[in-house]
Amino acid sequence: MAYAEKLLTKCNSLPHIKQLQAHLITTGLFKSYFSRSKLLDFCATSSAGSLSYATFIFNHIPHPATNDWNAIIRGLAQSRQPLDAVTCYVSMRRARCTPDALTCSFTLKACARALARIEALQFHGEIVKFGVGADVLLQTTLLDAYAKCGDLNCASVMFEEMTSRDIASWNAMIAGMAQGNRPNEALEFFKRMRENGLSPNEVTVLGALSACSQLGAFKEGEKIYDYIRDQKLDDNVNVCNAVIDMFGKCGFVNKAFEVFSGMKCRKTLITWNTMVMAYAMHGDGVKALELFKLLERDGLGPDSVSYLAALCACNHAGLVDEGLKLFESMEESGVDKNVKHYGSVVDLLGRAGRLEQAYKIIASMPTYPDVVLWQTLLGACKTYGNVEMAEKASRKLVEMGSRSCGDFVLLSNLYASHGRWNDVGRVREAMKNRAVKKIPGFSYTEVGGVIYKFINGDQSHPNWRDIYQKLDEIRFRISECGYVPETNNVLHDIGHEDKENVLGYHSEKLAVAFALISTSAEVPISVNKNLRICGDCHTAIKLISKIYKREIIVRDRTRFHKFKNGSCTCRDYW
DNA sequence: ATAGGGTTAG
Numbered sequence: 001m002a003y004a005e006k007l008l009t010k011c012n013s014l015p016h017i018k019q020l021q022a023h024l025i026t027t028g029l030f031k032s033y034f035s036r037s038k039l040l041d042f043c044a045t046s047s048a049g050s051l052s053y054a055t056f057i058f059n060h061i062p063h064p065a066t067n068d069w070n071a072i073i074r075g076l077a078q079s080r081q082p083l084d085a086v087t088c089y090v091s092m093r094r095a096r097c098t099p100d101a102l103t104c105s106f107t108l109k110a111c112a113r114a115l116a117r118i119e120a121l122q123f124h125g126e127i128v129k130f131g132v133g134a135d136v137l138l139q140t141t142l143l144d145a146y147a148k149c150g151d152l153n154c155a156s157v158m159f160e161e162m163t164s165r166d167i168a169s170w171n172a173m174i175a176g177m178a179q180g181n182r183p184n185e186a187l188e189f190f191k192r193m194r195e196n197g198l199s200p201n202e203v204t205v206l207g208a209l210s211a212c213s214q215l216g217a218f219k220e221g222e223k224i225y226d227y228i229r230d231q232k233l234d235d236n237v238n239v240c241n242a243v244i245d246m247f248g249k250c251g252f253v254n255k256a257f258e259v260f261s262g263m264k265c266r267k268t269l270i271t272w273n274t275m276v277m278a279y280a281m282h283g284d285g286v287k288a289l290e291l292f293k294l295l296e297r298d299g300l301g302p303d304s305v306s307y308l309a310a311l312c313a314c315n316h317a318g319l320v321d322e323g324l325k326l327f328e329s330m331e332e333s334g335v336d337k338n339v340k341h342y343g344s345v346v347d348l349l350g351r352a353g354r355l356e357q358a359y360k361i362i363a364s365m366p367t368y369p370d371v372v373l374w375q376t377l378l379g380a381c382k383t384y385g386n387v388e389m390a391e392k393a394s395r396k397l398v399e400m401g402s403r404s405c406g407d408f409v410l411l412s413n414l415y416a417s418h419g420r421w422n423d424v425g426r427v428r429e430a431m432k433n434r435a436v437k438k439i440p441g442f443s444y445t446e447v448g449g450v451i452y453k454f455i456n457g458d459q460s461h462p463n464w465r466d467i468y469q470k471l472d473e474i475r476f477r478i479s480e481c482g483y484v485p486e487t488n489n490v491l492h493d494i495g496h497e498d499k500e501n502v503l504g505y506h507s508e509k510l511a512v513a514f515a516l517i518s519t520s521a522e523v524p525i526s527v528n529k530n531l532r533i534c535g536d537c538h539t540a541i542k543l544i545s546k547i548y549k550r551e552i553i554v555r556d557r558t559r560f561h562k563f564k565n566g567s568c569t570c571r572d573y574w
Numbered sequence: 575a576t577a578g579g580g581t582t583a584g
Contacts, residue, residue: 108579140580168580173581174581
C-alpha cells in the first residue's frame with residue numbers, strides 16, 4: 001500500500017497526479033480512505049497540484065469521509081480566499097460529517113489568515129462541542145488565531161487556561177504580543193518562559209527581538225543576541241535578519257552592519273532590504289544606495305520593498321534627483337509601484353518645493369491615491385505657503401472623510417498665516433462636526449534596564465514632580481539661548497500660555513527630562529517616539545544637547561535624530 | 575483502521 005504514497009511524492013505536475021488517480025481507480029485502491037485522501041490532500045495543497053482539480057475529484061465522491069473534507073478545507077485555507085474554508089466547513093456539517101482536531105486546525109488557520117475574529121470565536125465553540133478542546137496543538141492554533149485577529153485579551157486568557165504549554169505555545173504568545181503592538185508584554189512572556197525553565201529557540205527569539213526593535217530596548221536586545229550566538233541560532237537567516245533590524249532600530253547601524261557582513265548563512269533579499277532600511281532610517285543615504293546597488297550582484301533583483309527602502313533613504317538624505325531617477329527606473333526593472341512608492345516620491349518632491357510636479361505624479365497614478373498622499377502634499381503646501389494647492393489637497397481629504405487632526409491643523413495654520421480668519425473659523429467648525437480623533441503621542445526611554453513610557457502631559461510617573469521641575473529649568477535655560485515655543489503646532493481654543501504648556505509637556509520632552517535627572521552625564525540619552533517628532537520638540541532638544549552637553553538620540557516613527565552640540569543629523573530635514 | 579495539525583524577520 002505504501003507504494004502509492006511514495007509515487008505521490010514523485011508527482012510534480014497535474015498529469016502525474018491524474019495518472020496516479022487513474023491507477024488508484026483501476027486497482028480499486030481509490031475506495032480506501034487512506035490513498036484517496038492522501039491524493040486529495042496532495043492535489044489541493046502542493047504546488048504540483050490544483051485546488052480546483054482536487055475539488056472536482058471531491059465532488060465525485062458519494063460520501064466523503066472526514067479526511068476528504070479535511071484535505072479540501074486545508075487547501076481552501078491556504079488559498080487566496082481563506083474564508084471559503086469556513087463555508088466548506090458549514091457544508092461538511094450539513095452533510096452530517098463529524099469534524100476532528102485537524103478540521104478545526106485548518107479552519108482556524110483560515111480564520112487567522114482572514115483576520116476573522118468572530119469566526120474564530122465560533123470555532124472555539126465547535127472545538128469544545130466536538131471534544132477536542134484538550135488538544136495542546138489545537139489550543140496553540142486557537143491562541144494564535146485570536147492573536148492574529150487582534151484579540152490579544154482572548155489569546156492571553158487561552159494561554160493562562162492551558163494546563164500544559166510547550167515551546168510553540170509560548171512562541172505563539174510572544175509573537176502575538178510583539179505583532180499586536182504590545183512589545184512590553186511580549187518581553188514579559190519571554191522572561192516568564194525562561195523562568196519556567198524553557199530554552200528559547202529560533203522562533204522565540206524572532207518574537208522577542210521584534211519587541212526590542214519596537215521599544216528600542218537595546219540592552220535587552222543585546223542580551224538576546226548574546227544568547228543567540230551562545231546557542232548558535234545565528235545560522236538561521238531569519239534570526240540574523242531580526243538581529244540586524246533590532247540593532248538598526250535601536251540606533252546602532254554600525255552594529256547592524258557588523259552582523260550583516262559577518263553572517264555565516266546565505267543572505268536573502270530580506271536581509272539586504274533590512275540593512276538598506278537601517279541606513280535609510282539613520283539618514284545615511286549614500287551607504288543605503290551603495291548597498292542597494294550591491295544587492296543585485298549577490299544574484300538578487302530588487303523587489304518593491306528594496307525600492308521603498310532606497311526611496312526612503314533619498315528622502316531622509318535630501319537626495320531629490322537620485323530618488324526621482326530611482327522612482328522612474330522601477331518600470332524598466334519590472335517592479336510594480338504601490339501607493340507607498342508614490343507617497344515617498346511625493347514627499348521627496350514636496351520637501352524640495354516642487355509642488356506642481358508632486359501634484360502631477362499623484363494625478364498620474366493608476367490607482368486611487370490614499371489619504372496619506374494628500375496629507376503629504378498638504379504638509380509640503382504648508383511649508384511653502386501654497387494656499388491654492390493646499391485647498392485642492394484638503395478638498396480631497398474632506399471628500400475622503402478624513403478625521404485626522406493633523407489635516408485640519410495644517411490647513412487652519414496655513415489660513416492663519418495668510419490672515420484668512422474666516423476660513424480658520426470654518427475649518428474649526430468642520431473639526432467639531434466630524435469628531436476629529438487624535439492619536440495620543442507617547443515616548444519610551446530606558447534607564448537602568450527598565451523601560452519607562454511617557455504620554456503627553458503624563459503625571460503617572462512616581463517622580464513626576466521632579467521631572468516637571470527639571471522641565472521648568474530646561475525651559476528657562478533654553479529660552480536664554482533664544483528658544484521660543486512654536487505654538488502654531490497646537491490647535492485648541494485655549495490661551496497662548498496654555499498652548500505653551502501643552503507643548504512643554506510633550507512625551508519626548510518628559511522622557512528627555514527624566515533621562516537627564518536619572519542617568520550619568522557620559523551616557524547618550526535614547527528616546528523612542530510612536531509618532532513623528534514635532535518641530536518645537538526638535539528645536540528644544542537641539543538646544544538641550546548643547547546646553548547640557550549630552551548626546552540625545554530620538555527615534556521617531558520614520559527615522560533617527562541624533563542631537564549633538566546643538567544640531568541634529570537630520571539637518572532639520574525630516 | 576493507518577497519517578496529517580500549532581509558533582517564524584524587511
